Amino acid sequence: MRNEYLPKQAVIEKIVDETADVKTFTLRVKDKSGDLLKYKPGQFMMLSLPGYGEAPFTFASSPAKSSRFQISVKKIGSLTGAMHNLKVKDTVGARGPYGNTFPLDKMKKRDLLFVAGGIGMAPLRPVIQQVFKNRKSYGRVEIVYGARTPKDMIYTDEVKSWRDEADTDIHLTVDVPDESWGGACGVVCVLFPKIKINPQTSIAVLCGPPLMIKFAIFDMLKLRFKEENIYASLERYMKCGIGKCGHCYVKGKYVCTDGPNFSYAEMKKLGIAS
Amino acid sequence: MNRPFITREHLKVLIKVLKSSCDEFIAPRREHLTDIVFGDAKTGGGELPDYDGNSVISPRAFLLPQTEPLFEIKSARRSELAPIEDKRTRVFYGVRPCDIKALVLMREFFIEREFADEPYKTKMGRSTFIALACSKRCSAKAFCDEMGAGPVAKSGFDLQMRAVSRGYIIDIGSEKGEKIVGENKRLFKRASPQDEKEAKAVLKDFTKEPEKIDYKKLAKTMANDSVEPSVWDDIGQRCVICSGCVTLCPTCGCFSVVDRISGDRGERLRYCDGCPYAGFTRMAGGSAPFPLHKDHIRRFFEHKLNHDVDRYGTPSCVGCARCIETCPGNISIRKLIREAVK
Numbered sequence: 001m002r003n004e005y006l007p008k009q010a011v012i013e014k015i016v017d018e019t020a021d022v023k024t025f026t027l028r029v030k031d032k033s034g035d036l037l038k039y040k041p042g043q044f045m046m047l048s049l050p051g052y053g054e055a056p057f058t059f060a061s062s063p064a065k066s067s068r069f070q071i072s073v074k075k076i077g078s079l080t081g082a083m084h085n086l087k088v089k090d091t092v093g094a095r096g097p098y099g100n101t102f103p104l105d106k107m108k109k110r111d112l113l114f115v116a117g118g119i120g121m122a123p124l125r126p127v128i129q130q131v132f133k134n135r136k137s138y139g140r141v142e143i144v145y146g147a148r149t150p151k152d153m154i155y156t157d158e159v160k161s162w163r164d165e166a167d168t169d170i171h172l173t174v175d176v177p178d179e180s181w182g183g184a185c186g187v188v189c190v191l192f193p194k195i196k197i198n199p200q201t202s203i204a205v206l207c208g209p210p211l212m213i214k215f216a217i218f219d220m221l222k223l224r225f226k227e228e229n230i231y232a233s234l235e236r237y238m239k240c241g242i243g244k245c246g247h248c249y250v251k252g253k254y255v256c257t258d259g260p261n262f263s264y265a266e267m268k269k270l271g272i273a274s
Numbered sequence: 275m276n277r278p279f280i281t282r283e284h285l286k287v288l289i290k291v292l293k294s295s296c297d298e299f300i301a302p303r304r305e306h307l308t309d310i311v312f313g314d315a316k317t318g319g320g321e322l323p324d325y326d327g328n329s330v331i332s333p334r335a336f337l338l339p340q341t342e343p344l345f346e347i348k349s350a351r352r353s354e355l356a357p358i359e360d361k362r363t364r365v366f367y368g369v370r371p372c373d374i375k376a377l378v379l380m381r382e383f384f385i386e387r388e389f390a391d392e393p394y395k396t397k398m399g400r401s402t403f404i405a406l407a408c409s410k411r412c413s414a415k416a417f418c419d420e421m422g423a424g425p426v427a428k429s430g431f432d433l434q435m436r437a438v439s440r441g442y443i444i445d446i447g448s449e450k451g452e453k454i455v456g457e458n459k460r461l462f463k464r465a466s467p468q469d470e471k472e473a474k475a476v477l478k479d480f481t482k483e484p485e486k487i488d489y490k491k492l493a494k495t496m497a498n499d500s501v502e503p504s505v506w507d508d509i510g511q512r513c514v515i516c517s518g519c520v521t522l523c524p525t526c527g528c529f530s531v532v533d534r535i536s537g538d539r540g541e542r543l544r545y546c547d548g549c550p551y552a553g554f555t556r557m558a559g560g561s562a563p564f565p566l567h568k569d570h571i572r573r574f575f576e577h578k579l580n581h582d583v584d585r586y587g588t589p590s591c592v593g594c595a596r597c598i599e600t601c602p603g604n605i606s607i608r609k610l611i612r613e614a615v616k
Contacts, residue, residue, distance in 0.1 A: 002392065003344070003345065003357050003392040003393070004389050004390070004391075004392060005344040005345065005392070005393075005542070005544075006344070006345045006355055006357055007353070007355065009352075009353050009354070009355075010353075048353070048542075049353070050347040050349075050350035050353055050355070050533055050535065050540070050542070051347075051350040051533050051535040051540070052533065053531065053532065053533055054531060054542075055558070076558045076559040077558025077559060078558075079558070080558060091351075091352050091353040092353055093353045093355060210561065210563075235557065236555065236557070236563065237554070237555050237556060237557045239529065239530050239531045239544075239547075240529075240531070242388070242389035242391075243387060243388065243389065244383075244384065244389070244391050244527070244529075245528060245529050245530065245531070245544075245547070246527070246528030246529070246547070246549065247528070247530070247547075247554060247555060248555075249528075249549075249573070249577065250563075250573075251576070251581060252577070252580070252581030252582075252584055252585065257388060257389075272563065
């Protein structure tokens with residue numbers, strides 16, 4: 001009997017404070033058997049903390065041969081609140097991987113635009129890492145990252161290091177700047193004029209708050225990105241991750257098993273193009 | 275060769291045999307003077323070998339109970355968890371064809387799809403289903419015949435009984451059912467031509483050709499937004515979110531999950547949830563992708579009447595009319611269907 005609802009134990013090896021309310025956990029799975037570590041960029045796992053429950057988190061690190069993976073957690077509810085109180089060597093439950101992946105094959109040889117808002121950089125990180133790992137397989141890379149304030153940006157050192165990659169540009173913006181901020185101000189869309197790729201043949205991948213996705217896609221369509229080439233990683237309330245509990249159900253699809261990554265063309269069909 | 279046949283006297287013996295073969299004998303019983311409710315009659319008895327009408331709640335209540343442990347939490351602090359397995363074998367006796375069709379759809383959803391739901395699968399694997407075909411319409415509101423679910427089940431049972439004056443004609447629906455008949459040969463005879471004739475006659479209540487529902491047309495109407503928006507406004511206004519429909523619907527299976535902890539030990543439970551509730555899609559932080567109530571109700575109907583036609587080729591409404599009977603706002607899925615295929 002294989003009870004899909006039964007998580008495996010994972011030990012916290014490292015905790016990094018990304019921002020005031022975001023921590024990145026490096027987890028090591030105790031029992032390497034099973035599929036959990038065979039995840040692909042864009043997929044998610046269910047993290048569980050007995051007594052507090054379970055919630056979906058997208059893998060925030062590129063799949064590696066080790067038994068480790070990372071997730072970034074924003075303190076927003078009771079489970080994430082409890083997670084922020086955890087310490088190194090504490091044990092949590094983990095099961096997965098679930099959901100579909102970003103279209104890495106389709107992305108090959110094409111120019112790419114990544115748009116992330118706040119904690120939305122977490123799901124994009126493994127796919128960006130994967131792209132840079134096989135840099136020659138992909139075209140030009142433009143990364144647009146927006147956050148509320150400079151202090152709300154995550155993976156700051158790593159994001160800066162991406163500037164060194166060939167044929168790549170990083171654009172940062174914040175809603176509310178502080179004295180140290182020398183970059184752009186405003187929503188992510190204000191940076192779109194700086195992008196040097198051909199929208200008609202490029203692929204865009206987004207993750208962020210619903211409003212950001214709404215307006216970013218609106219502007220991308222104006223730039224003539226194709227509907228089927230814009231992908232967004234969606235967030236829904238989920239209790240099972242395996243298409244059973246019904247919470248993420250939308251128009252015949254389950255965001256957990258049919259998603260969480262949908263093209264804008266698919267989102268329109270589902271009536272969730274916001 | 276004619277189908278197996280069992281007399282009323284022998285049926286009582288068969289029930290005894292079946293009771294001794296399982297841990298729980300889930301059978302219809304009369305409760306609160308009038309209601310038919312499924313319950314375990316293995317030791318307490320009180321089962322009805324035959325009955326009029328239908329049970330208040332379908333046998334779904336035993337396969338997806340109100341609360342059910344998913345696993346044991348041996349230590350919350352250390353995330354030490356241990357599986358819990360429901361080892362009980364069950365015989366479901368006297369299940370109506372509409373509920374049998376619902377079980378066929380639920381099997382497809384919970385067992386056949388990409389990830390099997392282990393607790394449900396385990397229970398189904400250890401269950402035997404004895405259907406009892408209907409000879410009368412159970413209520414004026416029921417429309418199982420229009421939904422292709424009744425009055426006689428086509429599949430999904432191990433044995434099906436059809437009442438005639440001398441006893442019951444038996445349909446064998448599976449190897450399990452064949453085994454029951456084979457092992458209790460002394461209880462079964464062969465149905466006579468007279469019995470077979472009668473079996474057809476008792477369906478007279480249903481013989482008036484039902485208005486055949488065109489599932490594809492139904493799904494298409496729902497998909498194309500051809501239902502007047504005012505219909506959804508009206509339904510949204512009349513729904514008081516009592517959740518009676520999703521509690522009684524034999525094809526509803528949405529659940530939520532909660533941990534019940536005492537000290538460092540406890541269990542993770544799942545419990546029945548329903549899409550009409552405002553918090554059904556609400557995430558941590560408060561954002562809800564479907565904030566409007568009428569959209570919740572619309573989703574309920576669209577799931578059953580449109581999306582499931584795409585997925586299974588048939589709507590996941592079996593016409594049992596439990597939701598119609600229970601709705602304080604008088605919302606009728608049957609009326610909606612009629613409206614949609616008009």
